[in-house]
Amino acid sequence: MSDENTQILLTVGILGGTGKEGAGLAMRWALNGYRVIIGSRSEEKATTRATEMNEELGGDYITGMGNEDCAKESNLVVLSVPYGAHKPTLESVKEHCAGKVLVDLTVPLQPPEIMSVNLPEGNAAALEAQDILGDEVTVVAAFQNVSSVKLKKLDQPVDCDVLVCGDNADAKQEVIQLVKAAGMRGIDAGALKNAVAVEALTPVLLYINKAYKVKGAGIRITGVED
C-alpha cells in the first residue's frame, strides 16, 4: 500500500452507524474518499439504512453490516451508540478490534437527566472502553460535542472544534485527519483521561441549547491558529 493511497483504501466501520451522529459522519467520510461500513445490531437495518444513504449521496458509497462484521471488515472502528449499549457493543466486537484504533464517540448521558453532568463509574466512557477492550486496542475519544443536526447538512462546515483525546500520538493524528475529512477542526486535547472533560461538556451544551433556545451549540478553542 503506497502512502498516497492510504486514505482511499482505509475502511472506516461505524458501529451504531444507523443513528443520527454516525450517519452524518458516515456520509461526510464517504464523500471524502473513505470506504465506509455502517454497523447495527440488526444487519437488515444496517443494509436498509446504507441503501437510503447511498440514494442520498447518489452513488454506491456505504455498506451495511451487523456490528461484528462491521468491526471485522474495517481498518478503523468508530463507536457511536447510546451509553446503555456501550459495554455490550464493545464486548461483542472486542475480538475484531485487536490491533486497530477504536474511536469512541459515546457520551455517558443518564436519561432523563441529560442536561447535567453525571459521571459514569469509570469517569469517562472512553476510559471504560479502553478497560473493556484491553491493551491490544488503541482507544481515541472524539466527536462527543458535535451536534448531529449540523452534521447532516453535508454541504456545510460544522461550527464546532473536535477535541481528540488519546494515549497514542499516531492514532490521535489519524483521527485528526478523520475530523478534517468530516469538515471540522480536530484539536489534540491530550491523554485519554482528558475525555472526562470532553464527554462532560456535552450535557452542558444540551443545557445551553435549551436555555438559549438554539439547536446544536458547540465549542471552539480560541488562541490556536488553524
Place this chain on the structure above:
Amino acid sequence: MSDENTQILLTVGILGGTGKEGAGLAMRWALNGYRVIIGSRSEEKATTRATEMNEELGGDYITGMGNEDCAKESNLVVLSVPYGAHKPTLESVKEHCAGKVLVDLTVPLQPPEIMSVNLPEGNAAALEAQDILGDEVTVVAAFQNVSSVKLKKLDQPVDCDVLVCGDNADAKQEVIQLVKAAGMRGIDAGALKNAVAVEALTPVLLYINKAYKVKGAGIRITGVED
C-alpha cells in the same frame, strides 16, 4: 438603594486577589464601577498589592485586607486560590459568607500533572465549596477557563466565554453581569454540578497551550448569539 445604583455600590471581595487571576479580575471590575477588596492570608501582602494595583490604575480603586475581613466587608465573595488552599480558605471565611453569593474560580489541578484531568474527591471544587459552606451560601462556579495572561491586558477584551454554573438563577445572572464587566461573555451553563465539566476543561486547555505552543487557549460556545 435604587436599582440604578446597585452596581456602583456592590462591593466585590476577592479572596486570593493578590494572585494573577484575581488581580486581573479586580482591576477590570474596579474600572467598571465595582468597589473591590482583594484579600490574602497576609493583610500586609494584600495592602501592598492593592497599592501597586491602584498605581497601575491611576486612582484609589482597590482596598487590601486579610481574607476574613475581605469576606466580611463584601456583598459578593470571589474565591481565587490554588486548590491546596481551597478548603482552609473556605473554612476561615464561612461565617462571613452567610446570605451571600460566593463565586468559585478554583480549578482542582493536581501538580505536577496539571495537563490531564484528575477529579477531586467531590468531582468539582465548586461542589466541595457548597458542601463546606452549607445552604446559607449560594455558590456559583465561573471563570475557570480564563487565562490570567489575557486578563491582565486591561484594554483588551478576552477571547474566551465564561461558563457560569449554579443552582440559583438570580445568582447566576448576577455573575453573568460580573463576567460582562470584566470584558467577557457569560453563558448560563446549568446546575452547579456542571462545574465538573468546566473545571475539568482547564487542564485540557493547559495541554493545548503546550501542544500548540500558545499562551492562553480559551473556549467559545458556538451557535449562541450575543
